[in-house]
Amino acid sequence: MYNFTNDYSEGCHPNILAALADSNLTQQPGYGNDEFTLQAVQYIREKCGATPVDVHMVAGGTLANLLVLVSALKPFESIIAVETGHINNHEAGAIEATGHKIETVKTPDGKLRPADFAHLLKKFPEYHTVKPRIVYISNTTEIGTHYTKSEVAELSAYCKANNLLLFMDGARMAMGLMAEGNDLQLADIAALTDVFYLGGTKVGALLGEAIIISNDSLKKDFKYHMKQRGALMAKGRLLGVQFAALLKDDLMFDLAKHANGLAQRMAKVFRELGYGFLTPSVTNQIFPILPNALITELSKEFGFFSWKKIDESHTAVRLITSWATPAEQVDRFIAAVQAYKS
Amino acid sequence: MYNFTNDYSEGCHPNILAALADSNLTQQPGYGNDEFTLQAVQYIREKCGATPVDVHMVAGGTLANLLVLVSALKPFESIIAVETGHINNHEAGAIEATGHKIETVKTPDGKLRPADFAHLLKKFPEYHTVKPRIVYISNTTEIGTHYTKSEVAELSAYCKANNLLLFMDGARMAMGLMAEGNDLQLADIAALTDVFYLGGTKVGALLGEAIIISNDSLKKDFKYHMKQRGALMAKGRLLGVQFAALLKDDLMFDLAKHANGLAQRMAKVFRELGYGFLTPSVTNQIFPILPNALITELSKEFGFFSWKKIDESHTAVRLITSWATPAEQVDRFIAAVQAYKS
Amino acid sequence: MYNFTNDYSEGCHPNILAALADSNLTQQPGYGNDEFTLQAVQYIREKCGATPVDVHMVAGGTLANLLVLVSALKPFESIIAVETGHINNHEAGAIEATGHKIETVKTPDGKLRPADFAHLLKKFPEYHTVKPRIVYISNTTEIGTHYTKSEVAELSAYCKANNLLLFMDGARMAMGLMAEGNDLQLADIAALTDVFYLGGTKVGALLGEAIIISNDSLKKDFKYHMKQRGALMAKGRLLGVQFAALLKDDLMFDLAKHANGLAQRMAKVFRELGYGFLTPSVTNQIFPILPNALITELSKEFGFFSWKKIDESHTAVRLITSWATPAEQVDRFIAAVQAYKS
Amino acid sequence: MYNFTNDYSEGCHPNILAALADSNLTQQPGYGNDEFTLQAVQYIREKCGATPVDVHMVAGGTLANLLVLVSALKPFESIIAVETGHINNHEAGAIEATGHKIETVKTPDGKLRPADFAHLLKKFPEYHTVKPRIVYISNTTEIGTHYTKSEVAELSAYCKANNLLLFMDGARMAMGLMAEGNDLQLADIAALTDVFYLGGTKVGALLGEAIIISNDSLKKDFKYHMKQRGALMAKGRLLGVQFAALLKDDLMFDLAKHANGLAQRMAKVFRELGYGFLTPSVTNQIFPILPNALITELSKEFGFFSWKKIDESHTAVRLITSWATPAEQVDRFIAAVQAYKS
The missing domain is CATH 3.90.1150.10 (Aspartate Aminotransferase, domain 1)
Structure with missing residues (x-):
C-alpha cells in the first residue's frame, strides 16, 4: 500500500536531519534569535530582491493565517476570500475565533479577481456591515491552480487603489513557483503583496511556515502577536535550521x-x-x-x-x-x- | 562563554535524533494519528496508573495553557493563579486573548493553597463579578519550588468541594518529580488534577508538551480546540517520536x-x-x-x-x-x- | 415629507409614556429585579403556555443575538443561517466578534428548511471544520416573509434529531404573529424552539427585546453573559415598564x-x-x-x-x-x- | 423603608419625561442621527471648550468601558488600573472578554498616580509580557474620592511622555465636578485625557453615558465598534433627548x-x-x-x-x-x- x-505523510528531507544533528549541541538564544534562523532569514531576504521584508517562522499554516490576519485587522474589519479558501473551510473557525468575519465569493477555479469581490466594497449602510480590509488568496490554490504574475499584479493594484491589503497563503508556494509555465517569482510576490508566507511543511520540513512581511505598517510588534497566540517557539532554532537547509542551493x-x-x-x-x-x-x-x-x-x-x-x-x-x-x-x-x- | x-539553549537528546532518522521515510497519517504518537500515549497512560486519560501533544507551553483554559471555561468563568504564575506574566496576555480573566493572589513561595484564594469564591454581587472555575498551579513553580503529594491532595479536595477544576502546568514537571525528597508521582497527579501537562521542551525535546486529561468532561472535542488555535500539527509524528524516545526507559x-x-x-x-x-x-x-x-x-x-x-x-x-x-x-x-x- | x-422613526406608544410617569419615583431594585420587570415576565410566561421559560430583557436586537449565541456555543461551534440573515449582514460582525462562524445558505424566500442545510452536517474531516450547533431563523424574516407552524415544527424535529439548537430572532415577531393567515402562536414558538426573542423596539417601545429561553441547558448563568456584554441595565425598570405596558391587553x-x-x-x-x-x-x-x-x-x-x-x-x-x-x-x-x- | x-433606584428627572413626551411622535433618523442627539452633542462640545471632541452616547457604563478599550487597543496591549477599579471587579470580566489584560496596582485612596504604575512599563523580556497602552481612572473613584486638576495634569503629562493613553470613567463625573473644593472642569478633562465619559444614569437619566473623544486617533470608525458590540441604539433619540434635557441650564x-x-x-x-x-x-x-x-x-x-x-x-x-x-x-x-x- x-x-x-x-504531502505530509513522510518526515523530512535528509539534509534537514543532518543539519539538526550538526547544530544540535551548540547553545543558542531562544525565540528565533539563533544563528540558524538569522541565516534562513538572510536567504529569504535575498530571494525577495529589492523589497525589504521582515521574516517570522511558525509551526504551521493555521497559525500563520491567524497571526497575519489578527495582526492586520481591527475588530470590525473583514477578510475577502474564495469560498474554497483554506481559512474558510479547514481551520475549524480559527479566523472567526480571533473575532473576524470572512466574506466569501464563489469562483470557478479557486482564484480571486477584482471583479469577483468589488461588490463587497459597496455594502451599506455604513457601520452596520463589516468593513473589508484584506484580501486572502492561496498560491497554489486549494484546488491546485496557480496565479500568473499579471493576475497578482492586477489584484495588487486594485487593493492599493481601494485601501485593501493583499495576503498570499503559501502553504504550497514552492509547488506553484515551480509549476510549468509559471512566471511569478518570490521577488514579485514580495513586491506585489503586503504579506505572504512560504510553506515548509509540505515541501520537506518537519514543520514550518515562513511569514514574510513587506508592508511596513504590518511589521511592528509582530512577535507580540506570535507570543500571545502560542506561536513563538522556545527552540526557534528548529525552524531556522530547517529553512536554512531547504533554502540552501534552492533545495x-x-x-x-x-x-x-x-x-x-x-x-x-x-x-x-x-x-x-x-x-x-x-x-x-x-x-x-x-x-x-x-x-x-x-x-x-x-x-x-x-x-x-x-x-x-x-x-x-x-x-x-x-x-x-x-x-x-x-x-x-x-x-x-x-x-x-x- | x-x-x-x-534550559532550552540546546537542541535535543541524541536518542531523539536517532528516532527521527529511523522513522523518517515511513508514511504515517497526519494530525497525531501516527504510530509513534500512539506509542507515546501508551507510555503516558501506563505512568498514569488507574486513571484513564486522554493525551494530546502540542508544540509549547503557551499553547498548552491556552488550550486547556479555553476548552474548560465558559466566557464569564475565571482562572485562579499565583501572581508569579507563567500565564500571568510571560505569555503576552495569551489567556486574556481567549477572553478570560486571571484572578491572582500573592504567596511567598510561588505555591498556592486553599487558604490563599478562598476569598475569591465569596465575591458579590452575583453575576457582576467573574466566576472562578479553575485553579492553575505550576509544578515545579516558576521559582523552582515544588508541591508535595499532600499539598496537591489538599488542593484537589478543596477544588472538588467547591466546583473548581484543578490544572497543573508541567513545563518543568520532570524536574519536580525528580527533586530530592519529592513524594509525588505522575499517577498521583493524574488522580488528583483534572488536567495537567508534561513538558518535553525543557527536558531534551526539540519541542513538545503532552496535555493529559483525567476529567471526562474535558475530553470531548479537544482536537477541535487544537485545530482552531493552530496547535494541531500536520506531521504530528514529530511530537510522537520525541515523546516515545523520552519516555522509553524513563530517559x-x-x-x-x-x-x-x-x-x-x-x-x-x-x-x-x-x-x-x-x-x-x-x-x-x-x-x-x-x-x-x-x-x-x-x-x-x-x-x-x-x-x-x-x-x-x-x-x-x-x-x-x-x-x-x-x-x-x-x-x-x-x-x-x-x-x-x- | x-x-x-x-419602523423605529417615532418614540413610543403613549401608554408607555404614561407608565413611565406613573412609576417614576418609586424606588426599585436594579438590574431587572424591579416589580415592573416581574410583571412583564409574568405576562410573557402566560403567553408561552405550558413551556416554562426564563425571560431577560435587553436594549436591542444585536445584543439579543450575540448574547444568545455566545451563551449557547463552544468556541468551535457554528451557526447555520440564511445568507440574508440579519446576523450575517447588518450587525458589523457582532457574532464573529464573539468568536463564532456563521455558515450560510441561499434560499429564495429568506426562510430556512432542513434540506437547505443538511449538507453542512456532513463536512469532513472531523475537527478540521467548524461543528454546526445552532440554527438561526428570523420571523418575520428580513424580507417580510414568515414561517408557518408546520415549517417551524419540521425545523424543530430536525434539529432535535441532529443535536442542533433552534433560535428564532423575533425583532419583528409581533408583525409575523399578526400576519394574515398566520397559524403560529407564542406558545408554539416556546415549545418548538430552544430560545427566541420578542421584539419591542419595532412595535412601540423606546427600546427592548425580551429573550425567552425554553431549553433548560441554556438558562443557567445567562445574567453573567448579560453583564459581561454590557447588556444588564442598572435601571432595568425601563425595560420592564415598557414590556408590561405593551403586553397588557395585547397592546x-x-x-x-x-x-x-x-x-x-x-x-x-x-x-x-x-x-x-x-x-x-x-x-x-x-x-x-x-x-x-x-x-x-x-x-x-x-x-x-x-x-x-x-x-x-x-x-x-x-x-x-x-x-x-x-x-x-x-x-x-x-x-x-x-x-x-x- | x-x-x-x-443612585439608580428611581426613574428619571421630570424634565426628561416631559422632553420625551414633547418629542415623541416626530419622525427622526435612527442610530444617533436625530436632532435631539445633535443638540446634546452641541451642549457637550460647548462644555469641552477649545478641544474638538467626538461624542457618542451608549446605554451604560460597562458598554462605555469596553467600547473605549476595545477600540483603543491592539490585542497584546494592556490596561493599567487601580485594583478597586470598576472594570476590574464589577463587570463580570467584560474587558478580558474583549481580549485584553488589566494590570492592577493597589493604592490607598482609589486614585492612581504615575509612581504607582511606572514599574509596569519596565517589564521584561520584551514581547513575552503584555504592553501597557492605556491608563484607566475613575472620577469620582469607586470609593467616593476625586481627582484635583493638578493630579490629572500630572497623569496626562506622564502618559504623553510614555506613549500611554489616558481614559477617565465618568459614571459619577457630575458628582465629582460638583464636590466641594473641586477645581477640575469638563474643559480640563477634555484637554488632559484622550477619552472620557460623562454619566447620565446616576444623575437623573433613565440610562445613558456620553463617550467624549479628544484624541483624533481614537475617533475614526467608533460607530463600527458600537454596532459590533450591540451599543448602537435604533432609537438613539432616547439618549439624545435625555442628555439634552440634563445639560440644558446645567440641570x-x-x-x-x-x-x-x-x-x-x-x-x-x-x-x-x-x-x-x-x-x-x-x-x-x-x-x-x-x-x-x-x-x-x-x-x-x-x-x-x-x-x-x-x-x-x-x-x-x-x-x-x-x-x-x-x-x-x-x-x-x-x-x-x-x-x-x-
Missing part, C-alpha cells in the same frame, strides 16, 4: 519540482486515456474524474481521497505526490491505471 | 535528574560559602544572592540572568542547568565562585 | 396589526395596478417593483429606501409602516401612486 | 450638587458624633464606620449596604444619596442616628 493522500524548489513532475506524469496518462479533471491543476495535486470501478481497483494498492461524486458511476479523486514520493510508486500506479483500461 | 541562562526522568543534580551541586557550594537564596529551590533553577563584584567576575565566562536587585551591593541571579549541561562546565563555574571567595 | 423608511399585537394592515393596503393597490413584488411579504414591510419615474415622483413627498435595481427602468423599493403610521399618510401615498398611473 | 442603597450639575449636599449633611453629623470613615469621600457616597447596634437600628427604617467589617462590633456601611433623594428622608435618617447616640 502506497499513499497519495497528502526546496528542487523538491517541489520533483513533486510536481510526478503528479503531472500521472495527469498526462489520465489525459491520454481520455479521463477528465475536476480542476486544471499544474502542480502536485490532481483531481482526475475516474470510473468507480477503477477507483475500487486502485484502492487495493494505493491510498487517496475520493473528493467529489460526479455521477452514479464516476467520482473525482485527489492524488497528491510529495518531495518524498519515489518515481517507482508512480510507475506502479500508472501501470495499474493502464492495465484497467486495456 | 557557557550559558546557564535557560526524560534521568535527564531531569541530571539537570537537578548539577544545579544543586552549585547550590551546595553557595550555601557552604555562606550565600543566601531568593527562593528555596530544589530543582534545576536556583536563585543565589551574590555580591555584585562576584557577578561581574562570573559574567566574563558564564551567561545567566540578574533576577532581582537585593541591595546596593547584592543581586539575586538565576542559574539554570539543563539535560545537556556538561558536568565540567559546572566544575569550572564552581571553581570560579570559590576563587573569588578566597 | 413623511417617512416609510423604517403590542394590536399595534403590529395596525402596521401590517397599512402596509398591506399599499400592497393591494400596487397589485391592482399591476406592479410586481421582490418578495411575497404579508407583514409591515413590502418590496414593490416600481418604474423609476414613479419612484422619483413619490420621493418628493415620501421617504423610503430604494432596495434593489431590477432593470434599467425599474427598482424594488422598501416601504415600512409602523405602529405609529397615521392612516392618512397611507391614503396620501396611495393617492400619489394612483395619480401617477392615470 | 427608604433606600440609600444606590445635571444641579442634581449632582443636590445629591452631594445631602450625603455630606449626613457625613457632617457622623463626624460631629465622633464616628470615623472608611474613605474620605466628598461626594454622594459615604462610608461611615458605625457600631453594629446602630446599624441594626437604622436598618429597620432605611436600606443601605454593609460594606466592610472593621472589628467585632463595628462595620463600615455605604450610604448613597441621589438626585431624587428628598431632604426629609435625610432629616429622618439623621434624627435616627442622633437618637441612638443620646
